[in-house]
Amino acid sequence: MAKASQGRCVSRRDFLLTGGAVVVGFSLRSSLPKFVLAQGAPSTSDLRNPLDPRQVDSFLAFRADGSVTIYTSKVDVGTGLRIAMSQMTAEELGIAVDSVSIVEGDTALVPDHGGTGGSSGIPRGAVDVRQAAATARQAILGLGAAQLKRPANELTLAGSMVRPSAGGVGISIGKLIGGRRLNLQVDGKAPLKDPATYTIVGKPLLRPDVPAKCTGKCEYVQDHTVPNMLHGRVIRPPAIGAKLVSIDESSIRGIPDVRVVRIESFLGVVAPDEWAAVCAARELKATWTEWEGLPGSDDLEHYVRESAVDHDETVASKGGDPKAAFSSAAKQLFATYAWPCQSHASLGPSCAVADVREDGATVWTASQGSYGQRAQLAKVFGMPEEKLRVIFLDGSGSYGGNGNDDVAADAFLLSREMKRPVRVQWMREDEHGWDPKGPPQVLELRGGLDAQGRIVAWDTQMWIPVTVPGNRPLLAADAAGIPQAHGQGSGAISQNGDPPYAAENVRVVAHWLKQTPLRPSNLRAPGKIANVFAVEGFVDEMAAEMGVDAVEHRLRGLSDPRAIDVINRAAQMIGWQTRPSPMPRPAQGGLLVGRGFAYMRYKQAENYVATAMEVAIELETGKVAVRRVTCAHDCGLIINPDGLRNQIEGSIAQTLSRALHEEVKFDRSRVTSVNWASYPILTFSEVPPIEVALIDRPTLPPFGAGEAATAPVAASLANAIFDATGVRLRSVPFTAARLKGALKS
Amino acid sequence: MPKYEFRVNGRAVSVNSWDPGQPLLYILRNTLGLHAAKFGCGLGQCGACTVLLEGKPVRSCVTPVQQVTGHAVTTLEGLGTPEKPDRVQAAFIAEQAAQCGYCTNGMIMATTALLHQTPHPTPGEAKHALSGNLCRCGTHTRILAAVIRAAKA
Ligand code: FES
Numbered sequence: 054m055a056k057a058s059q060g061r062c063v064s065r066r067d068f069l070l071t072g073g074a075v076v077v078g079f080s081l082r083s084s085l086p087k088f089v090l091a092q093g094a095p096s097t098s099d100l101r102n103p104l105d106p107r108q109v110d111s112f113l114a115f116r117a118d119g120s121v122t123i124y125t126s127k128v129d130v131g132t133g134l135r136i137a138m139s140q141m142t143a144e145e146l147g148i149a150v151d152s153v154s155i156v157e158g159d160t161a162l163v164p165d166h167g168g169t170g171g172s173s174g175i176p177r178g179a180v181d182v183r184q185a186a187a188t189a190r191q192a193i194l195g196l197g198a199a200q201l202k203r204p205a206n207e208l209t210l211a212g213s214m215v216r217p218s219a220g221g222v223g224i225s226i227g228k229l230i231g232g233r234r235l236n237l238q239v240d241g242k243a244p245l246k247d248p249a250t251y252t253i254v255g256k257p258l259l260r261p262d263v264p265a266k267c268t269g270k271c272e273y274v275q276d277h278t279v280p281n282m283l284h285g286r287v288i289r290p291p292a293i294g295a296k297l298v299s300i301d302e303s304s305i306r307g308i309p310d311v312r313v314v315r316i317e318s319f320l321g322v323v324a325p326d327e328w329a330a331v332c333a334a335r336e337l338k339a340t341w342t343e344w345e346g347l348p349g350s351d352d353l354e355h356y357v358r359e360s361a362v363d364h365d366e367t368v369a370s371k372g373g374d375p376k377a378a379f380s381s382a383a384k385q386l387f388a389t390y391a392w393p394c395q396s397h398a399s400l401g402p403s404c405a406v407a408d409v410r411e412d413g414a415t416v417w418t419a420s421q422g423s424y425g426q427r428a429q430l431a432k433v434f435g436m437p438e439e440k441l442r443v444i445f446l447d448g449s450g451s452y453g454g455n456g457n458d459d460v461a462a463d464a465f466l467l468s469r470e471m472k473r474p475v476r477v478q479w480m481r482e483d484e485h486g487w488d489p490k491g492p493p494q495v496l497e498l499r500g501g502l503d504a505q506g507r508i509v510a511w512d513t514q515m516w517i518p519v520t521v522p523g524n525r526p527l528l529a530a531d532a533a534g535i536p537q538a539h540g541q542g543s544g545a546i547s548q549n550g551d552p553p554y555a556a557e558n559v560r561v562v563a564h565w566l567k568q569t570p571l572r573p574s575n576l577r578a579p580g581k582i583a584n585v586f587a588v589e590g591f592v593d594e595m596a597a598e599m600g601v602d603a604v605e606h607r608l609r610g611l612s613d614p615r616a617i618d619v620i621n622r623a624a625q626m627i628g629w630q631t632r633p634s635p636m637p638r639p640a641q642g643g644l645l646v647g648r649g650f651a652y653m654r655y656k657q658a659e660n661y662v663a664t665a666m667e668v669a670i671e672l673e674t675g676k677v678a679v680r681r682v683t684c685a686h687d688c689g690l691i692i693n694p695d696g697l698r699n700q701i702e703g704s705i706a707q708t709l710s711r712a713l714h715e716e717v718k719f720d721r722s723r724v725t726s727v728n729w730a731s732y733p734i735l736t737f738s739e740v741p742p743i744e745v746a747l748i749d750r751p752t753l754p755p756f757g758a759g760e761a762a763t764a765p766v767a768a769s770l771a772n773a774i775f776d777a778t779g780v781r782l783r784s785v786p787f788t789a790a791r792l793k794g795a796l797k798s
Numbered sequence: 799m800p801k802y803e804f805r806v807n808g809r810a811v812s813v814n815s816w817d818p819g820q821p822l823l824y825i826l827r828n829t830l831g832l833h834a835a836k837f838g839c840g841l842g843q844c845g846a847c848t849v850l851l852e853g854k855p856v857r858s859c860v861t862p863v864q865q866v867t868g869h870a871v872t873t874l875e876g877l878g879t880p881e882k883p884d885r886v887q888a889a890f891i892a893e894q895a896a897q898c899g900y901c902t903n904g905m906i907m908a909t910t911a912l913l914h915q916t917p918h919p920t921p922g923e924a925k926h927a928l929s930g931n932l933c934r935c936g937t938h939t940r941i942l943a944a945v946i947r948a949a950k951a
């Protein structure tokens with residue numbers, strides 16, 4: 054592997070300090086990259102430029118020493134975006150990757166080209182920066198042409214130098230433009246380097262943040278401190294909708310220097326000592342009203358199915374009349390699949406530091422969208438956006454929208470009240486109990502096959518929460534009685550509800566539900582894990598019904614060579630034997646072994662992924678052991694194969710966890726699965742070897758790969774369980790108790 | 799305020815705490831400015847806060863400062879630096895055995911303790927030693943590879 058550029062994780066802070074910018078507090082000067090400050094006072098029109106996403110200078114700063122800094126609103130949440138974006142930029146600019154540094158998610162420094170989500174970091178974020186770099190490349194060649202007195206088309210840019218292609222004296226990028234602005238609009242048509250000439254993109258370069266993370270030197274938001282800072286904790290009610298009646302401050306009299314902050318039903322404590330704040334939050338006696346507005350999680354599937362529908366929408370259709378085709382089909386299948394409510398369950402509870410002053414505020418956050426968080430905080434707390442600076446710092450993996458925005462609001466409110474900087478980190482029960490959740494999903498599928506097993510009718514009905522425009526409400530604002538939007542959203546949860554195979558008379562209808570029991574948000578690969586679980590489980594049911602091998606059945610319905618490729622690779626790697634499922638069950642107990650397969654194309658438009666796995670099930674207990682997983686993955690152009698593998702392996706392990714263990718439990722009042730004992734996740738003893746085959750398509754655009762590999766995992770696992778046992782599990786999690794029950798009946 | 803004296807990464811420290819039950823984790827992070835150990839659960843369930851006490855892995859989130867008096871504590875900072883990582887850290891870096899890295903402190907400290915006891919663990923022994931450490935990002939296979947790599951180093 055190539056050598057890493059080390060310790061970049063903390064470089065932004067170093068940069069801010071060395072750049073003379075003000076870290077704490079807000080000033081217009083701090084919005085300027087270092088090289089601009091070095092030029093003396095900029096004109097007013099310059100002030101706006103560095104943040105305008107149409108300008109090259111907003112994304113890239115060239116230093117006199119030849120180094121380049123990237124400015125981006127896309128953030129690396131442990132996904133390897135930093136190195137990938139640096140590679141793409143270095144490649145286009147003909148410079149070494151270790152002369153690139155990166156500033157992420159600081160609203161005073163970076164242009165807003167979107168938050169991080171939906172695997173957009175590479176295909177949109179890094180591609181934006183690459184286009185800026187390509188534009189800069191042309192400009193640099195032009196400047197070189199003037200200096201070297203040669204036509205630009207006789208020059209090359211490589212090794213940080215512009216030189217005549219035929220050889221001869223060159224001039225460095227640093228000399229040409231270092232410390233100066235290009236004052237150029239990003240040219241969407243600026244030619245990109247020919248992938249055949251890539252020397253940096255495609256290399257498994259090491260991530261710059263890992264050495265710091267392995268030595269305790271990475272500054273996470275959880276580690277950030279500012280002078281005069283207080284530690285805060287928020288006391289959430291024992292029932293979600295309960296109101297605060299009274300508190301008894303004498304209950305915390307023995308704890309030093311604690312202040313209680315109460316705004317209507319928002320109840321917090323702050324103290325200079327974090328442990329004092331923790332103890333006070335735990336011990337403060339408070340009386341709350343009763344509230345029982347939840348349905349309870351015991352019969353959630355039924356509840357979802359009966360919930361009030363906002364509207365119906367046909368989200369996919371291949372024409373025809375599924376109903377008529379179904380009733381005249383040779384074989385008719387019907388099944389209901391369900392997915393429970395799940396938590397992001399970040400390993401480190403959400404944390405933020407806020408410093409709210411009369412004339413502005415600074416918030417440090419690990420949110421995947423600094424600009425989004427800024428807009429929401431500004432609106433809710435009545436502060437002009439430009440007076441609020443939101444700065445991203447590394448955090449515990451968030452996998453979408455965990456508690457990061459809520460904890461920022463907690464810290465903001467406490468800081469505003471105390472007129473001092475306040476750090477709030479949620480406790481474990483806050484994160485499990487109050488992070489917005491991946492919503493429950495129910496799918497009913499009807500499928501008709503002709504005598505040859507071709508799909509002649511397909512009808513998916515899905516029950517999922519409707520998107521309501523506006524921000525997700527912040528817990529702190531609701532509790533404090535501050536008016537705010539009550540939007541609802543959980544990402545593009547209706548995708549991948551149709552089969553990716555040849556099929557006639559296909560229709561997917563979403564019954565958009567007005568509400569869902571717990572506040573929803575995006576959870577990695579929103580909706581698609583459940584939808585593929587249903588679709589690929591159902592396709593497996595069809596194969597079994599026809600007595601056809603599961604892989605063969607899938608290949609019959611495919612003509613796209615990229616799809617066929619991933620299926621063949623995943624099957625080969627696991628040593629797939631062609632035969633129908635299930636395995637005949639052995640006459641006597643013991644261990645049942647089986648294999649399962651699933652394929653999908655992410656959002657029906659992006660990555661191609663196939664997974665195969667082998668499982669062993671204890672007949673006595675119903676315990677599932679995953680023995681091996683293979684995965685073939687095609688995301689177009691590969692930027693960094695090792696970073697990509699890391700994401701795929703993580704996607705698979707995390708989704709095994711979600712499929713085997715995870716279900717948010719709640720009673721009529723509150724979430725009751727509030728720690729790792731009541732909401733268990735995958736442990737080391739359960740992790741199988743994961744083999745990944747990457748298929749590179751250097752001439753095709755890159756898709757994001759932070760979540761696609763999650764989507765077929767639950768389906769291939771359920772299909773393997775079916776193969777081993779003959780039992781079809783159509784709801785998650787596949788706990789031992791659930792499988793044992795199913796095996797008995 | 800009562801005073802507690804112990805050693806951290808070879809250095810004698812003396813800290814004050816209003817509560818003898820204050821977990822070591824808060825002392826390390828807030829009083830001593832050592833941020834490697836992380837708060838994950840405060841319940842002894844996840845391992846993010848793991849440090850070594852006399853070479854043995856402990857959950858600093860449930861270890862009262864009082865209990866540490868007179869003992870030697872090692873934190874991740876005490877093993878090596880980005881420029882000069884020790885062999886376990888170097889193995890984690892070489893395997894890129896982190897995503898968000900929030901669990902990494904606990905993984906490296908648990909591995910360090912394991913390799914003291916069992917210099918050449920089998921994959922099964924490695925899994926067992928890390929069974930109390932959770933990783934939400936799903937970095938498990940790389941972490942196991944790093945343990946084996948460190949043992950060979
Ligand atoms: S934070 Fe100590 S075990 Fe989780």
Ligand code: FES
Nearest residue numbers: 899901933934935
């Ligand atoms: S790497 Fe994120 S929790 Fe382990």
